[in-house]
Amino acid sequence: MRIDKYLKVSSVIKRRTIAKDILDLGFVKINDKVAKPSSEVKENDIIELTLGERRLSVKVLGLSEQTKKKEASSLFEVIADEQISL
Secondary structure (H helix, E strand, O other), X not given: OEHHHHHHHOOOOOOHHHHHHHHHOOOEEXXXXXXXOOOEOOXXXXXXXXXXXXXXXXXXXXXXXXXXXXXXXXXXXXXXXXXXXX
């Protein structure tokens, strides 16, 4: 599954266009490699997002083309959520 779609479906990012924008800016890594919107994500990948002064790392637990809001959090596990100083 494409990373931009995964971020939206899993509700890590609320809109796919925002996911695409932060991916284009290089603020997302998959397994320590900078990701593009078309990068493929698979189970057990580690996704790291840098959002302003916040760094969020999640592990992909599952992939689904569609999910309900209540079930979206079952697609990933938060590994780290930390504040960074710029």
